[in-house]
Amino acid sequence: MEEHVNQILDKVMANPANVGCLLANNQGLCIGARGKASDKSAGIIVAISEQAAKLDPNCNAPVVSLEVGDKVCIIHKNGLTGAVYKQK
Template identity: 30%
Template sequence: MEKALEKQMDEAFRLPGVSGIICVDNNGLCLGAKGVIPGQCNGSICALAVQASKLSPSPMHLVLSFALSQSMGKSVLIKKTDQLTTAIFKSS
């Protein structure tokens, strides 16, 4: 799984505007990270995804999008699956 996860992270990191990517398990443990990631964010990312999935009738298709700093053009996209939560940090 580690090689497959690393490959997927590499592919996502190459997309235009992506400044960082982190994958965490259901306990908030970091399984992999690339690029610029805010410190100590893994638990928060997991908690946000869990809470948001309670609001959706179809949590497997839920993607969260947050503007971190509109003036600086930074945002984060968060996607949760059964075993993994992924956050992609973007800057314009």
């Protein structure tokens, strides 16, 4: 599984617009991180995804986009929770 996670993270980071990425399990533990994504943010990333899902119980997997200045953090859960940090 570790090799598969590394392949996914490397593939995400191959896009020059991406400055970081993170994968976390349902308990908020970091599975892997690359670039400027901090493994310490895994818990809050999962919590944000879970809270967003409560806004519309009929929506299976909401996508959360957080923007600050020229940076964007996109969070999505599909089994694992993923976050991609982009430079605008």
